[in-house]
Amino acid sequence: MEDSKLTVRAVERALDILICFTDDTELGLTEIAGRVGLHKSTVHRLLASLENRGFVIRDDSTDKYRLGLRILELSANMSNADEPSQLWLPEMEALRDRLEETISLYVRDGQERVRIQAVQSNQAIRRVAPVGARMPLYVGASSKILLAFAEEGTRSEIMRSEHWPEHVAHSEFLEQLDEIRGLGFATSVAEREPGAAAVAVPVLNRSQQLIAVLAVSGPSSRMTPEVMREQAPVLMETAARLGRMVKA
Known part of the structure; x- marks a missing residue:
């Protein structure tokens, strides 16, 4: 029984190491251990096993690690038939070309939102949106959409959890969510990241259940309040098409 527990713990630790590469392409041993x-000795042994199986690669010149080809092999075998992030990609690319800014797709995972797909802007100065990035639910246009269009019980559970920050008052935040539901979209300027702005809308299936959030983001110098108000109907139009593409 004890050996089984140790084995499971080793697997969990190895997975934690792989998750470290969600936000960074390359990491050193000390960074990963932290x-x-x-x-570091434990991490080094785990990395050696992952490297042996092709899940990570160590660059001899920098002594840093990055994800290996085995990760790509696994992801290539995911079923794309009903996966929204793949099904909606052409529509997201068309929206990027129309609005000329970065387009992202988010879903909720517990107390966080996760970017599951992104199409980067072609502009020199742009909002870079790494897939897999996790962000809190109490800040940002996409987070507010996820809460505004969530079921009331789910919304209440999230806002009353120990993870909800004390400085974000429930009453004021709920008023914002009510306004967002009425408008059908949310905007944010420098709420999570200085100099960045975003517009987000819900993607609802044919049963009017929230599937995901579609967002456009870019530098606040280009995405002024006036521009975002013009972008919102275009975003909503695309989101409606996305929703119709998914089985209810």
Whole structure:
């Protein structure tokens, strides 16, 4: 029984190491050890096993690690038939070309939102949106859409959890969510990241259930309040098409 527990713990630690690469392309041993909270000797052994299986690659010139080809092989075998992030990609690319800004797709995972797809702007100065990035639910246009269009019980549970920050008052935040439901979209300027702005809308299926959030983001110098108000109907139009593409 004890050996089984140790084996499971080793698997969990190895997965934690892989998750470290969600936000960074390359990481050193010391950086990884700090993020997962383990001794460097333990992390080194786990990385050696992952490298042996092709899940990570070590660059001899920099002594840093990056994800290996085995990750791509696994992701290539995911079923794309009903996967929205793949099904909607052509529409997202068309929207990017129309609005000339970065387009992202988000879903809720517990107390966070996760970017599951992104199409980067072609402009020199642009909003870079890495897929897999996680953000809190109490700030940002996309987070507010996820809460505004969530079921009331789910919304209440999230806002009353221990993860909800004390400085974000429930009453004021709920008023914002009511306004967002009425408008059908949410905007944000420098709420999570200085110099960045975003517009977000819900993607609802044919049963009017929230599937995901579609957002456009870019530098606040280009995405002024006036521009965002013009972008919102275009975003809503695309979101409606996306929703019709999914089985109810």
